[in-house]
Amino acid sequence: MRLTCAGVVCAFFLLESVYVLADVESVDNARNALGKKEGDADSAQALAEVFQAAEKSYTLLKEGERTLTYGIDYSLVRDTIIETVRTGEDSFSVVGQSEAQHTFTNSFTFDYGVWNNLTFSIRLPFVAKYDTERDLSAYSLGDISASLRWQPWNAQRGKPVTTLYASVGLPTGDSPYDSEAQDNLSSGSGNYSISAGVNLSYVIDPVVLFGSLGYTYNFPIKNINQVRGGRLLKSVNTGSALSFNMGFAYALSYDVSLAASYQMAYNLAPEFEFEDATLEGREQTSALMNFSLGLRTSPDYIVNVNAGFGLTEDSPDVLLGLSMPLDIAGLKPE
Template sequence: MLIRSTLVMVSLVLMAGLASAESARDLSKAREALSKQDNDADTERALEEVFEAAEKNYSLLKQGGMSLNYNFDYSYFGDQRIELVIEPNLVDGRPQGSGVVKNANVSPVASHTFTNSITFDYGLLNNLTLSGRLPLIAKFDTGEDLTAYSIGDLTGTTRWQPFEYVPGKMSSTFFGSARLKTGDSPYEIDLNKNLSTGSGTYGLSGGVSVSKVLDPVVLFGSGTFGYNFPLTDLNQVRGSAILREVHPGSNLSFSMGFAYSLSYDVSLSASFQGSFNDKTRFVLQDGANTRTSTAGSQMTGIMNFALGVRVSPKTIANINVGYGVTELAPDFILGLSLPIDIEGVKPN
């Protein structure tokens, strides 16, 4: 018996901004930069390729085939913000020694991100599939009392399977992605009044996903390298300085896990996804002086659990929940994926 069901893993909207004057905003930007991005390892895609391989020589779409999928993703970041009022000790009108804390207030802050995305796939060849993704994003920040509704970064992906799928053998698929900075850039908005919905940079990425069916279990893994292009000619106010250039670091990500088919209609999976982001360099102009600030490299990890349920002979609904295992990862993740029936618009 070959596994016939597909599973989903969240596709977090990613936005890479790591350079703010305030430490609270720095932490928020770091989290966004290290969260799962569109070009990171995709558990849903790796599993889908394996589960569909039982019906054709290649696990990608057939030549001329089309598919449309809807994804809803929600991520939550929670934190505590400490506000201190310190009164200095004055001697002859001048501060001397340590001050006295007059007031200390600890208030919870949270960031909520809702992403609705549509992904279209087209089979150029039996072993070559092109896809595009359009995300629509809503963000809420309770600490700054800010909201944002806008488009995210558009991405295009090419997936190539060099060898036919052979049952019982390991399957591999190579992929490459390009990201456009169509969302609201964190390096161009007013940080005191707006929230970003995009990474702010153009990017290229590539990698490989592998999987193997050990009926009724599927083992899978994926690795991705991403390069982010530098930005120049910026004019963003950051405290007393002006941000002029951003040189984002490259990133590495990987995913690994397994799926288990309970029946023809129900399947479960567990996976881990990790990302490493290299240091980012910022060039700021403070009056007549130019200085460089660097945000150090960071790593994040996310655990995910998914349930796939067949709701009709041709439709499988996927639901996943996850949580971050590192400080900069999302505290909570929820995702839903549904295929959209486009049989009526396909050519005969």
């Protein structure tokens, strides 16, 4: 079979066209492979998830959405207690006592989206406490707390997001005023409390800046009848507290995030009413530096690990923590 010159030219152009089409198709395939698919994580999504994992108190759930989070926290407090003890009708002695309290708190936090801009939360803690200096231990339910977080205005690009919160603390744990404090460790505060405040957050991709300001009122504890330092303690007003917090969350990648925060609280001086006198305690100022690392273990789960330390004598010396979401059948809406 013989090919004419025209046939050779036509065959050449046909072959060239096949190569061009194949090259175009390969470029399109590569572009599609590198392009974002539905469900892929983007910068905004990753930043939002980092922020939610780092500072859960600033996030809100969609209406009807439910989450359950498990957390374990450890704190170490070393201190020396100096107490004046009555040894006679008009004589007193000063007693110094060292303590090293190790506290492990296992907590379950349930969040429910009432509306898109209103989230209800309840926290159930279980406390294990050890004092290695005095050889004491305690295992009990801690103080249960419930809160509401409300976002009054829609989030707008380039503007900070404002969230208001209110919470109540219940004295469900063992109170330090139920029995002799020298012989037992408490797992709760012993009083009811209410708190309110505001949270602010601002996105500067890939960083989220956040801060909060809050106030806590502690209700007085009455009808105590506890002997302390040779005196009968009748009631305690533990004083109110002001709190402040600021920090940032940063997305290192889609799977790793870093957050750092500074927390500070100022407690007004408490009042102790004894049978024969009323004494005023000292004001307390606690300050903490806290660092957390978020690790994505699956597309929908982020495990958060944190470590911190105290900056004042009224603060815990060491803080460690871990939190993770729990997937329970029937918890998520259809």
